[in-house]
Every structure is written in structure tokens, then in C-alpha cells.
Amino acid sequence: MKILVPIKRVVDYNVKVRVKPDQSGVDLANVKMSMNPFCEIAVEEAIRLKEKGVATEIIVVSVGPTQAQETIRTALAMGADRGILIQTDDLVEPLGVAKALKAVVAEESPELVILGKQAIDDDSNQTGQMLAALLDWPQGTFASEVAIADGAASVTREIDGGLQTVKLQLPAIVTTDLRLNEPRYASLPNIMKAKRKPIDMKTPADYGVDFAPRLQVVKVTEPKKREAGIKVESVAQLVDKLKNEAGVI
Amino acid sequence: MAVLVFAEHDNQELNDATRAVVTAAAALGGDIHVLVAGSGAQGVADAAAKLDGVTKVIHAEADVFAKPTAEALDALITPMMGDYDAVLAAATTTGKNFMPRIAAHLDVMQISEIIEVVSPDTFVRPVYAGNALMTVKSSDAKKVITVRPTNFAKAGDGGSAAQDNMAASSGPFKSEYVSEEMSKSDRPELTAAKIVISGGRGMQSGDNFHLLDSIADKLGAAVGASRAAVDAGFVPNDYQVGQTGKIVAPDLYIAVGISGAIQHLAGMKDSKVIVAINKDEEAPIFQVADYGLVADLFVALPELDAALG
Ligand SMILES: Cc1cc2nc3c(=O)[nH]c(=O)nc-3n(C[C@H](O)[C@H](O)[C@H](O)COP(=O)(O)OP(=O)(O)OC[C@H]3O[C@@H](n4cnc5c(N)ncnc54)[C@H](O)[C@@H]3O)c2cc1C
Numbered sequence: 001m002k003i004l005v006p007i008k009r010v011v012d013y014n015v016k017v018r019v020k021p022d023q024s025g026v027d028l029a030n031v032k033m034s035m036n037p038f039c040e041i042a043v044e045e046a047i048r049l050k051e052k053g054v055a056t057e058i059i060v061v062s063v064g065p066t067q068a069q070e071t072i073r074t075a076l077a078m079g080a081d082r083g084i085l086i087q088t089d090d091l092v093e094p095l096g097v098a099k100a101l102k103a104v105v106a107e108e109s110p111e112l113v114i115l116g117k118q119a120i121d122d123d124s125n126q127t128g129q130m131l132a133a134l135l136d137w138p139q140g141t142f143a144s145e146v147a148i149a150d151g152a153a154s155v156t157r158e159i160d161g162g163l164q165t166v167k168l169q170l171p172a173i174v175t176t177d178l179r180l181n182e183p184r185y186a187s188l189p190n191i192m193k194a195k196r197k198p199i200d201m202k203t204p205a206d207y208g209v210d211f212a213p214r215l216q217v218v219k220v221t222e223p224k225k226r227e228a229g230i231k232v233e234s235v236a237q238l239v240d241k242l243k244n245e246a247g248v249i
Numbered sequence: 250m251a252v253l254v255f256a257e258h259d260n261q262e263l264n265d266a267t268r269a270v271v272t273a274a275a276a277l278g279g280d281i282h283v284l285v286a287g288s289g290a291q292g293v294a295d296a297a298a299k300l301d302g303v304t305k306v307i308h309a310e311a312d313v314f315a316k317p318t319a320e321a322l323d324a325l326i327t328p329m330m331g332d333y334d335a336v337l338a339a340a341t342t343t344g345k346n347f348m349p350r351i352a353a354h355l356d357v358m359q360i361s362e363i364i365e366v367v368s369p370d371t372f373v374r375p376v377y378a379g380n381a382l383m384t385v386k387s388s389d390a391k392k393v394i395t396v397r398p399t400n401f402a403k404a405g406d407g408g409s410a411a412q413d414n415m416a417a418s419s420g421p422f423k424s425e426y427v428s429e430e431m432s433k434s435d436r437p438e439l440t441a442a443k444i445v446i447s448g449g450r451g452m453q454s455g456d457n458f459h460l461l462d463s464i465a466d467k468l469g470a471a472v473g474a475s476r477a478a479v480d481a482g483f484v485p486n487d488y489q490v491g492q493t494g495k496i497v498a499p500d501l502y503i504a505v506g507i508s509g510a511i512q513h514l515a516g517m518k519d520s521k522v523i524v525a526i527n528k529d530e531e532a533p534i535f536q537v538a539d540y541g542l543v544a545d546l547f548v549a550l551p552e553l554d555a556a557l558g
Pocket residue numbers: 013037038120448449450451452474475476477478489490491492493494495505506507508509510511512513516526527528529532544545546547
């Protein structure tokens with residue numbers, strides 16, 4: 001079976017972003033960009049399913065600027081087979097991405113789409129669920145374990161009180177949580193090999209999707225800064241402060 | 250028209266997060282109806298009917314709602330949306346799971362994890378792990394909103410709403426619930442606790458968490474953890490506090506052996522008072538701590554335990 005893995009190029013998770021003084025957004029000039037960590041986990045999971053003989057082909061797809069080709073190359077170097085870039089310089093909301101992905105699914109007929117649970121820039125946590133709805137597919141979100149057998153996926157999900165297992169008829173949507181796996185680093189030979197793997201360049205018009213945003217960004221501001229407090233010398237002083245100054249114990 | 254609030258519950262008790270969602274819904278204006286989808290959940294429906302500001306409780310009973318899948322909730326709620334301007338749920342793993350499906354079916358953008366209602370179409374939400382706050386105005390006809398419960402007051406029990414029963418679609422569905430493995434604890438729930446004490450990689454092992462447990466019991470606190478502690482298998486996944494774990498805002502948050510990565514801060518920096526115990530005086534956690542103690546936790550924790558009597 002084919003697996004489709006949508007991947008997003010985002011600000012690297014180590015970067016502490018700064019809000020622009022004019023409140024129009026965050027400053028992304030000269031900031032390190034990487035593959036969204038949850039998408040790396042999704043790519044890794046697809047590769048493992050291929051190594052187990054469950055999957056036959058892994059297609060990665062990204063909606064984003066020309067530079068997202070680098071992100072696709074990273075996935076190809078990890079072990080994905082080919083890439084699709086739906087090129088746009090606009091900021092695309094999860095609903096728009098989900099619609100584009102639906103069109104890609106129609107073209108490629110994967111039996112499984114594995115997405116990240118959340119993009120660490122917009123923190124939306126929506127795209128996979130939206131795609132599931134648009135396709136009328138079942139979903140297993142926040143997965144920490146995925147097993148495929150007999151036309152179904154058994155997905156263990158990280159939920160607020162612990163873990164939950166659901167069974168999904170294929171085709172299905174899975175979104176990854178942090179503990180699903182630990183993504184591999186691409187080896188040098190594989191990085192070289194990835195240069196020859198194909199990336200299909202597409203435009204939003206090729207899929208007939210409208211990316212016009214539904215949410216207008218009024219402003220982006222900095223959260224209230226927390227001031228560092230004091231250092232206490234001892235546990236006794238700490239307890240005293242908590243009791244008598246802060247009044248919290 | 251009216252606003253629909255999804256009640257979160259375990260068929261026994263109404264989850265407190267729902268009270269915060271009702272408060273957020275009230276800021277949108279209009280009647281507030283609460284949907285209780287459950288199996289044997291009459292008690293929950295009764296509790297929901299008492300919530301301040303709620304004018305109607307809609308109670309849907311079905312076996313699938315014992316442990317509802319996103320698919321089943323979507324099939325229930327999406328057809329109801331003809332009667333509502335907005336639907337709100339808590340940004341818990343439940344709300345995050347099914348709400349975007351409804352948004353996609355309505356062809357609207359969900360507004361995720363709002364922390365403020367500016368006006369009925371304008372909301373504030375954190376992005377980039379809370380390092381920026383984005384104010385967004387929705388042009389969609391219907392609003393699908395998840396609410397960060399720690400940022401809204403909890404609605405009280407002064408109401409007496411009418412209750413309506415509603416038939417639910419029984420499928421067939423393409424997904425089914427199989428099983429759950431819930432962590433058991435007599436301590437308060439992380440997101441509801443007034444005091445939280447969390448351990449990080451510095452705890453070195455799961456066994457060492459008993460040092461925190463004992464203090465937690467004395468303070469009536471919940472125990473949390475950093476991702477590193479969860480990944481290392483010291484504690485279960487539902488202990489994780491942070492950008493991708495739970496968001497907490499207790500009166501007192503004690504971070505022990507936690508460095509203070511932005512992803513962890515995202516989950517606790519709205520706490521009223523923050524205490525950090527770390528042996529590295531340069532640890533970034535001290536930049537947000539009201540009280541910092543530079544110490545070896547294996548010395549400090551037994552001392553703290555003794556000091557609390
Ligand atoms: C996509 C993504 C999402 C993430 N989401 C989350 C999240 O939701 N929550 C989260 O917490 N993290 C999250 N992280 C991980 C985060 O970046 C950090 O790696 C993690 O928070 C580090 O955990 P830690 O502070 O316990 O470990 P470390 O950074 O290793 O810090 C351990 C600390 O313990 C101190 N220490 C060691 N021994 C002692 C001792 N004996 N006494 C006192 N102090 C001691 C050390 O000085 C150090 O400061 C995420 C990362 C990514 C990429």
C-alpha cells in the first residue's frame with residue numbers, strides 16, 4: 001500500500017521567535033527553518049512500515065514556498081520515495097491544506113495518510129482531522145503506536161487520562177504524537193541518493209483549491225513577560241516565602 | 250440564534266473544563282445550549298443544567314457515546330449546526346480530536362485554543378509555543394472554537410436549564426473504540442490542581458518520583474513532568490506539561506530538575522507562583538521562577554518534605 005505523508009516547513013523548534021514591532025507577525029528573516037518535528041515522526045513511521053513490508057511506496061507532500069523543497073529532500077533522504085510540492089508563498093491555513101491534500105489523495109489513492117498532530121508554528125492541531133472529515137475517513141490522532149493488519153489500523157492514542165486504542169478501517173488518517181518513534185538521521189549516502197529522487201512541482205491551481213484565508217490576523221503581540229524573581233538560599237527560606245510572602249501553601 | 254457547548258465528561262461527572270467553555274461561550278452572546286453525548290449520563294446532564302447562563306441541555310444517549318470516537322461526535326454535532334452560530338469545546342485531547350472534523354464539514358476554519366474572546370468574531374490564541382499571541386478575526390458564518398480552559402473563569406451552579414433528549418446516529422462507523430489504559434491516581438487532576446509539582450530528566454528514574462509524590466500528598470498537589478521525563482519512561486504520557494502536553498496554570502508550580510525549554514514553559518508559565526529547584530544556576534527555568542533554589546534535588550526534596558511536616 002501507498003502511504004502519503006504531508007510535511008510542513010516551520011521555524012526550527014530551538015528558535016525563540018520574536019514578534020515584529022509593527023505587530024504584523026513574527027520575524028522570520030534569517031531564522032533557521034526545519035521540518036516540523038511531528039512530521040519527522042510521521043515520515044519515520046511510514047519508513048518503518050515500509051521496512052516491515054506493510055507499505056510499498058512513501059510519498060511526501062508539502063504546501064509551501066519553493067524552499068520547502070529542502071524539507072522534502074530531507075524526507076527523501078530519510079527514506080521516502082518521492083515528493084510533491086504545492087508551491088505557494090501565501091500563508092495557508094489548515095482548511096486550505098486539508099483541501100489540497102484531499103485532491104492529492106484522490107490522485108494517489110494512498111491507504112494511509114500520516115500527518116503530524118500539530119505544526120509547531122501555528123499550533124493548530126487540525127489538518128489531519130479536517131482531511132479525515134473531507135474524505136469521510138476514520139482517524140487515529142495523537143498516535144503513540146500504530147499496527148496495520150487485515151485491512152485495519154490499530155492506533156494507540158495519547159489522551160488526557162492515559163492511553164486509548166482505536167481500530168480504524170483502511171483507508172485511514174493517523175496523526176503522530178511525540179512518543180510514536182524516534183526519527184532517524186539521514187546518512188550521507190542516502191542524502192546523495194535523495195538528490196535523484198523526483199519532486200513534482202505543482203501549483204494550487206493544479207488542484208483547483210482556494211487558499212484564501214478565513215482568519216484575518218488582526219495583530220500579533222508579545223505575551224506578558226515574566227520577571228525572574230529571587231534566589232532563595234535554603235529550603236527553609238523557600239518554605240517561609242511560600243507561606244508568608246506568596247501565601248500559596 | 251444560539252451557541253452550542255460540548256460537555257466533556259466520563260458519563261459520571263462533568264469535567265470542570267466545560268465550565269470554562271461556558272464562560273467563553275457567554276462572551277459570544279446569545280443563548281447557550283450544552284450538548285451531553287453519553288451513555289448513562291443523566292447525572293452529567295443534570296449537572297450541566299445547573300451551569301450559570303445555560304438555557305438548554307441537549308442530551309443524546311447512545312452506546313457509542315460510552316467512549317465516543319471523533320467520527321461519532323462529528324456525525325452527531327455537524328447536522329445540529331444549522332441551529333447554531335458557534336460550537337465550543339475545551340482544548341483537551343477530546344475537543345482537539347473531533348472539533349476540526351466539524352469545522353471541515355461546515356467549511357470553516359477552526360479557531361484553536363483561544364485564550365480570550367475580544368468580540369464575537371475576534372479571538373486571541375497563542376502560537377509558536379506561546380511565544381506570540383495572535384488576534385484573529387473570523388470571516389466564517391459559523392464559528393468552531395476550542396477553548397484553553399485555564400484562561401477562563403469556571404461557570405458556577407446557579408442555573409436551571411430545560412433538558413431535551415435527542416436521538417443519535419448509530420453509524421455504521423469506520424472507527425471503533427477498543428480499550429483504554431488510564432493512569433490511576435488519588436491526587437487531583439493536573440489541569441485542575443491548585444498546586445503542581447513536576448519532575449524532569451534530573452529525577453533520573455521513575456522510582457525517584459516518590460520524592461515528589463510524598464510532597465504532593467502533603468500539599469494536595471498534582472504531579473507532572475517534562476517531556477524528557479516521560480520519554481525516558483519515568484512516568485506515563487499524561488503527566489507531560491507543555492506545548493504538546495497539558496497546559497496548567499495553578500497557584501503554585503514547582504519545577505524540579507527541569508531545565509525550562511520553551512516547549513515546557515508554554516505549558517506552565519501562566520502559573521501564579523513558580524518555584525524552580527535545579528542544580529544548574531544558569532538553567533533557563535530560573536528566568537521565569539519567582540523563587541529559585543540552586544540545589545541538588547536529592548538533597549532539597551527530602552528537606553522540603555520534612556519541612557512540610
Ligand atoms: C515538538 C516538540 C514538542 C515538545 N513538547 C514538550 C512539552 O510539551 N513539554 C516538555 O516538557 N518538553 C517538550 N519538548 C522537549 C523540550 O524541548 C525539552 O527537551 C524538555 O522539556 C527537557 O526536559 P527536562 O528539562 O526534564 O530535561 P533537561 O533539559 O535535560 O534538563 C534537566 C535539568 O535537570 C537538572 N538537574 C539534573 N540533575 C539534577 C539534580 N540532581 N538536582 C537538581 N537539578 C538537576 C539539570 O541542571 C537540567 O537543568 C518538546 C520538544 C519538541 C521538539
